[in-house]
Amino acid sequence: DAGVIQSPRHEVTEMGQEVTLRCKPISGHDYLFWYRQTMMRGLELLIYFNNNVPIDDSGMPEDRFSAKMPNASFSTLKIQPSEPRDSAVYFCASSLAGRADTQYFGPGTRLTVL
């Protein structure tokens, strides 16, 4: 099993640019999560999907952030326009319904906004 795949692994961009982060969950997992990790705030849940439908987006910082899951094997997190304070490591994770012990994280995307 390939595990959760994220791309790119590193992204450096300038303030005001659009950033798109990508995630491929583990095949067969029906939940997908986007997290953000910073030194100041730790690991925060941004949004999660069940069967491609967003269930809870209360962690999304503001309207500049949006996430989609067009099918069971792909999700994107978009930031438009990006700001320096968005610099963080963004993780995608997936799991099976009701099985917390199946929540696996991807390797993360380290985003730097200059």
Next chain:
Amino acid sequence: GQQLNQSPQSMFIQEGEDVSMNCTSSSIFNTWLWYKQDPGEGPVLLIALYKAGELTSNGRLTAQFGITRKDSFLNISASIPSDVGIYFCAGAYNFNKFYFGSGTKLNVKP
């Protein structure tokens, strides 16, 4: 938002020593998870706990779901250098929306 207090923030121990860390919540959780994160990688799940009082082991690691459902503990016995990393607790009311602790950074001296 939900507050999870994890302690200690960091630990420096000698190889072979036992380690204990804990997590407390301001609210009741139904699930507790413990993760380990190595530099440049995503967190890796170590142990999942589903019932108050539950004690679960994974090799040299043992975790407990507190009776009050507001805390959890992780113990590592006979530490080795590869135990180095950051350990996170996570709690949830349901099985999906997890809140994470701030992490315990473990350093092991050979």
